[in-house]
Amino acid sequence: MSGIKLLLYGIAGQQVALISLFSDHGRVINLVFFLIGHTIATACFSIILAYMVPQRFGVRYGNALAAIFGLIFFVPVFGALGMFIILIYFRYFQQFKARTEFYSAPLPPFMAESGGLAPGMGEGGAWSRLRTASVPRNMRLKALLAVSAGGGQNSSRLLQMATGDSDDEIRLLAFKLADQREKVIGATISESLKALKSAESDMERLGLYRKLAFSYWEMVFNELNRDLSEFFIGQSLHYANMVLGSGKEDHALMILLARIYLRKGELEQAEEFINMGLQMGAHRDKVVPYLAELAYRKRDFRLLKGLFAADPLLRFKPGIGPVAKFWMGRQ
Amino acid sequence: MNALPKSEQVDVMLLLEGTFPYVSGGVSSWVNQIIRGFPDIRFGAVFIGSSREDYGAMKYELPENLVHLETYYLRDPRIKPQIMAHEGNRDAFRVVRQLHQWFLDPKPDTLNDEIKQLDFYLDPHKGVDYRQFLYARQSWDVIADLYDQRCTDPSFVDYFWTARNMHAPIWLLAEIASQLIPARVYHTVSTGYAGFLGALLHYNTGRPLILSEHGIYTKERRIDVIQSEWIQDNRNALQKDPTEISYYRDLWIRFFETIGRFCYAAAGNIISLYEGAREREIVDGALPERTMVIPNGIDIGRFAPLREQQPDDPPPVVALLGRVVPIKDIKTFIRSLRIIANHIPRVQGWIIGPEDEDPEYAEECKALVESLAITENVKFMGFQNPMDIFPNAGVLVLSSVSEGLPLVILEAFAAGLPVVATDVGACRQLITGLGPEDEAIGPAGGVVAINNPLALADELLKLLANSHEWKRARSSAISRVERFYAQEKMFASYREIYEKGMA
Numbered sequence: 069m070s071g072i073k074l075l076l077y078g079i080a081g082q083q084v085a086l087i088s089l090f091s092d093h094g095r096v097i098n099l100v101f102f103l104i105g106h107t108i109a110t111a112c113f114s115i116i117l118a119y120m121v122p123q124r125f126g127v128r129y130g131n132a133l134a135a136i137f138g139l140i141f142f143v144p145v146f147g148a149l150g151m152f153i154i155l156i157y158f159r160y161f162q163q164f165k166a167r168t169e170f171y172s173a174p175l176p177p178f179m180a181e182s183g184g185l186a187p188g189m190g191e192g193g194a195w196s197r198l199r200t201a202s203v204p205r206n207m208r209l210k211a212l213l214a215v216s217a218g219g220g221q222n223s224s225r226l227l228q229m230a231t232g233d234s235d236d237e238i239r240l241l242a243f244k245l246a247d248q249r250e251k252v253i254g255a256t257i258s259e260s261l262k263a264l265k266s267a268e269s270d271m272e273r274l275g276l277y278r279k280l281a282f283s284y285w286e287m288v289f290n291e292l293n294r295d296l297s298e299f300f301i302g303q304s305l306h307y308a309n310m311v312l313g314s315g316k317e318d319h320a321l322m323i324l325l326a327r328i329y330l331r332k333g334e335l336e337q338a339e340e341f342i343n344m345g346l347q348m349g350a351h352r353d354k355v356v357p358y359l360a361e362l363a364y365r366k367r368d369f370r371l372l373k374g375l376f377a378a379d380p381l382l383r384f385k386p387g388i389g390p391v392a393k394f395w396m397g398r399q
Numbered sequence: 400m401n402a403l404p405k406s407e408q409v410d411v412m413l414l415l416e417g418t419f420p421y422v423s424g425g426v427s428s429w430v431n432q433i434i435r436g437f438p439d440i441r442f443g444a445v446f447i448g449s450s451r452e453d454y455g456a457m458k459y460e461l462p463e464n465l466v467h468l469e470t471y472y473l474r475d476p477r478i479k480p481q482i483m484a485h486e487g488n489r490d491a492f493r494v495v496r497q498l499h500q501w502f503l504d505p506k507p508d509t510l511n512d513e514i515k516q517l518d519f520y521l522d523p524h525k526g527v528d529y530r531q532f533l534y535a536r537q538s539w540d541v542i543a544d545l546y547d548q549r550c551t552d553p554s555f556v557d558y559f560w561t562a563r564n565m566h567a568p569i570w571l572l573a574e575i576a577s578q579l580i581p582a583r584v585y586h587t588v589s590t591g592y593a594g595f596l597g598a599l600l601h602y603n604t605g606r607p608l609i610l611s612e613h614g615i616y617t618k619e620r621r622i623d624v625i626q627s628e629w630i631q632d633n634r635n636a637l638q639k640d641p642t643e644i645s646y647y648r649d650l651w652i653r654f655f656e657t658i659g660r661f662c663y664a665a666a667g668n669i670i671s672l673y674e675g676a677r678e679r680e681i682v683d684g685a686l687p688e689r690t691m692v693i694p695n696g697i698d699i700g701r702f703a704p705l706r707e708q709q710p711d712d713p714p715p716v717v718a719l720l721g722r723v724v725p726i727k728d729i730k731t732f733i734r735s736l737r738i739i740a741n742h743i744p745r746v747q748g749w750i751i752g753p754e755d756e757d758p759e760y761a762e763e764c765k766a767l768v769e770s771l772a773i774t775e776n777v778k779f780m781g782f783q784n785p786m787d788i789f790p791n792a793g794v795l796v797l798s799s800v801s802e803g804l805p806l807v808i809l810e811a812f813a814a815g816l817p818v819v820a821t822d823v824g825a826c827r828q829l830i831t832g833l834g835p836e837d838e839a840i841g842p843a844g845g846v847v848a849i850n851n852p853l854a855l856a857d858e859l860l861k862l863l864a865n866s867h868e869w870k871r872a873r874s875s876a877i878s879r880v881e882r883f884y885a886q887e888k889m890f891a892s893y894r895e896i897y898e899k900g901m902a
Contacts, residue, residue, distance in 0.1 A: 209644075213644075228850065231800075231848065231849050231850040231851070232848040232849070232851070236615075236618060236675075236679070236801070236823070237618055237621065237622065239800070239823075239849060240618075240622045240800055240801055241622055242850075243728070243800045243849055243850050244622065244725075246850060247725070247730070247850075251763070254763070254766070254767060254770065255763075255766075257766075257770045258763075258766030258767075258769065258770055261766075261769055261770060262766075293734060293852070295734065295738060295851070295852045295853035295856075296734055296737060296738070296771070296852065299737060299771065303772075
């Protein structure tokens with residue numbers, strides 16, 4: 069039955085109920101006719117109104133129907149009118165935007181660079197197994213392989229720690245995995261140094277200096293051979309300055325220099341290079357973490373909060389989510 | 400081949416896989432030392448290598464009492480039997496199936512007796528000969544059934560060829576065993592293929608088998624296999640779990656474990672260099688009552704005169720004596736030199752050892768020296784006589800990730816050279832002592848965790864920058880080696896074992 073028909077039957081029913089109230093057939097008959105007309109009208113209106121309940125309310129149709137029926141039945145006419153107005157308001161004037169769930173929030177650009185969690189076993193779980201000598205060797209080997217499957221600083225740190233394990237096999241495997249990881253960057257550095265010796269033009273040399281600056285920094289960033297991090301930082305800075313001296317505009321290099329100075333604790337220079345990088349066209353979203361770190365280390369918490377507030381979706385992200393919640397002051 | 404010594408019979412037949420006389424290193428030196436230490440015993444040796452082209456000339460002059468030497472290469476192409484369709488020996492393949500069932504629960508001393516006999520591998524009527532292994536329908540059925548039942552990798556082709564390549568050397572070893580000249584004792588210095596050969600020889604001649612393990616073969620193979628790039632993994636992205644070792648890797652690991660157990664079961668004496676290794680052998684299937692520890696020992700008199708040649712203060716020279724291969728972790732040594740050079744700019748790091756075993760790694764090490772800007776501080780000197788090196792060095796370094804009981808440490812001690820080594824094998828025992836009497840002598844250097852350049856550099860700096868500390872470590876080194884690691888003790892233990900075996 070269409071909504072119009074239902075509406076007409078409802079109005080007719082309500083008319084019957086109203087007329088019966090004022091007719092002179094006797095109280096009992098009037099009451100019977102009223103109840104019949106009002107019940108039909110209530111049922112018709114309820115069916116129509118229950119369909120109008122917005123889906124986002126998440127109410128089952130049957131429950132909505134029962135609730136509306138109850139209201140309209142016991143508050144004749146005004147109940148139906150009131151409910152109609154309320155539903156029109158919620159349905160057409162109070163449209164909420166779809167809520168962003170954590171799984172649908174896009175990765176911010178700076179996280180996209182280093183995103184990706186270790187598959188299989190999480191880092192925490194893997195490490196808790198690795199450091200428990202009483203766990204069977206096979207399980208600890210699995211944990212070690214899980215650690216190595218992920219990349220980044222934590223993974224390098226865990227592999228390094230595992231090289232001091234009491235179990236010979238764990239130690240050996242951790243060593244090999246750590247070595248493999250470093251080999252890739254080490255090979256890039258070696259190739260660049262070799263190419264530098266035979267470079268014939270300034271342009272070629274500048275390209276290699278730039279590559280070396282980033283490669284040495286990769287060693288620092290990935291916490292590879294932490295014992296030599298000061299040396300790597302020095303080398304990275306040295307080669308970055310060689311490129312800088314050429315006067316070439318390179319926003320990525322500016323940001324690299326900012327990161328190096330941040331690491332060295334020289335905040336003024338770090339800020340200067342971040343600003344230069346931004347002026348040269350660095351994407352602001354990618355620079356946000358360094359701006360935030362700079363603000364934190366300068367104790368400029370207002371600015372820090374502002375940076376987090378600029379991307380409200382950060383709070384849904386694993387890793388940075390709790391930090392964002394802390395600074396944004398809401399859950 | 401013609402230049403190799405030949406004889407009709409020997410007292411002790413050494414079974415050597417990838418070591419003396421074609422590869423230099425600790426185990427090879429030990430073999431050389433043992434042969435020369437028993438001039439009254441006639442030794443023979445079977446060298447088992449991977450491929451002929453992997454080895455150059457002999458690295459050692461053969462001792463006079465090494466009267467017989469045979470060389471075999473497992474990966475060299477072999478003349479295969481003519482292809483001929485046939486069913487194969489059903490009973491023998493039933494034994495093969497039982498054997499694979501046994502692999503699922505390999506209890507010591509419960510191995511099927513048939514596979515201990517050489518006839519099983521050589522006589523088509525009594526077992527599965529090479530032709531049957533390659534071409535019999537039964538062989539195909541066994542492989543296909545095992546693939547269906549156990550293989551988790553989707554590729555049958557890879558499974559088939561893995562099974563073939565893995566098992567083929569067994570028939571070569573059986574042939575070697577059948578043709579080998581008689582010996583009164585068989586002595587293998589590892590499990591693996593050499594150990595398997597030793598077990599076959601023991602079961603078929605009744606002569607005793609001695610196993611002296613310097614490292615733990617199965618452990619080293621396991622690490623190699625996990626890391627190797629030549630083993631296929633055909634699982635797709637959804638099937639792969641990065642925490643799982645792929646099926647073929649696991650298969651290779653189990654293969655080496657199994658032939659290791661075969662050797663442990665046959666060996667009457669299972670000798671390790673230190674207690675930790677002995678415990679590991681038991682875990683891997685050796686019967687505890689057959690295990691014992693005999694530490695290495697050296698000819699102290701040969702090195703003692705070098706003590707006089709050393710200066711009063713430590714020369715700023717740290718020497719690493721060892722093959723330039725990943726297991727020696729030369730890179731950590733190089734990195735530590737970078738740190739030391741920040742404190743002692745004129746420090747010299749000498750890397751003394753052959754570079755031909757893993758040229759790619761040697762190149763990586765040289766590239767690392769360059770990337771760390773210490774080309775002035777590091778020298779790759781190739782193979783040198785330790786006698787020429789020790790008097791000029793301040794400290795000996797061992798940055799290895801795996802060791803047994805390194806002879807080079809004992810030699811350095813005997814020459815009065817302190818040692819800083821990683822905490823692997825028996826290095827801690829050598830440097831800080833084992834037991835109250837030994838520990839009372841004091842540390843003869845330092846012990847650090849593996850892959851830790853900073854700790855290594857710190858320990859080296861302690862010795863190089865502190866003359867008093869260096870002299871104290873020297874004195875401890877000399878006392879310890881003289882009291883506990885003279886070769887006479889080691890020879891006495893082996894003489895007893897050899898004599899009992901030869902009886």
